[in-house]
Amino acid sequence: MNRALAQGIVRALGVTGVPRDRLRAVQGFNAADWQRTLAWLDDSALGLYLLDAVERAGAGGPGGILPAAIRTRLAQNLESNRLRLAAMKGEFRALNWHLDAAGAEYAVLKGFALVPDYCPDAALRSQYDYDYLVSPRTAASAEAALENLGYCRKVQSPGHEPEGVSLMAPRPLGPPAADGGFYSASLARGVELHTKLWEYDADGVRVETPPDVLERRQPAAWEGLSFPALDGTDALLFQVLHAFHHLLDHWCRLSCFLEIARFLDRRHADSDFWERFRARVQPLGYAPEVTGLVLAMAGSLFDAPLPREVSRWAAPPPAVSLWVQHYGLDWALAPFPGSKLSLFVHAAFVEDAHTWRRIRRARLFPWHRPAQVVGAGDPAVSPVAAWKSRAEQWRFVLGRARFHFGALCEYGRHLRRWNRMVRAGGR
Numbered sequence: 381m382n383r384a385l386a387q388g389i390v391r392a393l394g395v396t397g398v399p400r401d402r403l404r405a406v407q408g409f410n411a412a413d414w415q416r417t418l419a420w421l422d423d424s425a426l427g428l429y430l431l432d433a434v435e436r437a438g439a440g441g442p443g444g445i446l447p448a449a450i451r452t453r454l455a456q457n458l459e460s461n462r463l464r465l466a467a468m469k470g471e472f473r474a475l476n477w478h479l480d481a482a483g484a485e486y487a488v489l490k491g492f493a494l495v496p497d498y499c500p501d502a503a504l505r506s507q508y509d510y511d512y513l514v515s516p517r518t519a520a521s522a523e524a525a526l527e528n529l530g531y532c533r534k535v536q537s538p539g540h541e542p543e544g545v546s547l548m549a550p551r552p553l554g555p556p557a558a559d560g561g562f563y564s565a566s567l568a569r570g571v572e573l574h575t576k577l578w579e580y581d582a583d584g585v586r587v588e589t590p591p592d593v594l595e596r597r598q599p600a601a602w603e604g605l606s607f608p609a610l611d612g613t614d615a616l617l618f619q620v621l622h623a624f625h626h627l628l629d630h631w632c633r634l635s636c637f638l639e640i641a642r643f644l645d646r647r648h649a650d651s652d653f654w655e656r657f658r659a660r661v662q663p664l665g666y667a668p669e670v671t672g673l674v675l676a677m678a679g680s681l682f683d684a685p686l687p688r689e690v691s692r693w694a695a696p697p698p699a700v701s702l703w704v705q706h707y708g709l710d711w712a713l714a715p716f717p718g719s720k721l722s723l724f725v726h727a728a729f730v731e732d733a734h735t736w737r738r739i740r741r742a743r744l745f746p747w748h749r750p751a752q753v754v755g756a757g758d759p760a761v762s763p764v765a766a767w768k769s770r771a772e773q774w775r776f777v778l779g780r781a782r783f784h785f786g787a788l789c790e791y792g793r794h795l796r797r798w799n800r801m802v803r804a805g806g807r
Contacts, residue, residue, distance in 0.1 A: 384409075395638075404445075498639035585730060619643075624670045668695075669697060
């Protein structure tokens, strides 16, 4: 990718200031620069948001900010995404109906529940699955309901599936479709059933979460569909924890931070909301510090206004603030699968030194079997298709090996500098 262009795209999508002025950050790049950056733009899920910003600023016509071929490509992606959204609406209705019929106690997480507070139009989001919070006592019923719909339990590799999460995949697991790629309506979409807001104790960070989240559910609606969603304060807490988990896992879609930044821009003056959020989050172990980190990242990347009330009680640890200032942007811009420089942040949230050494060793030298990224196969599948699946899996494995080696070298190059910075900051 062209790093300067990627940084310009992030700057152009800032939530404050004059939109057309901000969009000047992506001027002056030629078509080749954009072509090299398109894969990053898809992975970051910022492409459709950028197109929307350009169109709203009246800068999308001939001679506009985007090269004609790039604007055409993004417009095609948006049209494909709208077709996918229409298909997803029917799926979403069926999922909710079957969960209700099974007596499952649930709330919708992310996805359509983010409209309009975090996202003005669901067609601008890149959504690849459906997430639900279900009560532990009805989780089995929820899973059975999905199986009746044709979903199956997705087997993950060791170390990839958090405790308490059921990953349900539709049959068959189709390969990425050619008609729109990541934005295609025919791309398979799974379901994740969560039993709590934070399920990643394997990260060594034991964030406390409220026990009564489902009791506080609120009715929500999207495009004529009604469904239960989290209370506004709990929804923000989940968005924060979701971004934090992916940060610890080395990579997070930049759209996660953009959507939080948009929420901050919409609600930063709502002092009643922020007081309720403080009362909800402040007593929870590590939740205030995690909130401070994620909101600081959203503010740093997309110029989101952070409410003063939150700054007083949700300040991240000093080393974490130092990381956001010196490494946050570089980490956020790293192409998928990311950068292990987030280990510097991870260390600040693990109290026990022995536990941290174990986690760091596992993250730097991951010896478990890589995730299965293609279907395990069906006896009816042709030998050619099976061979292609195995080849795709091996390409993934080799790609992950290259990432881990490169990320290890990057971490080693920065480790001494980071330790010096922390010591200097401590003084």
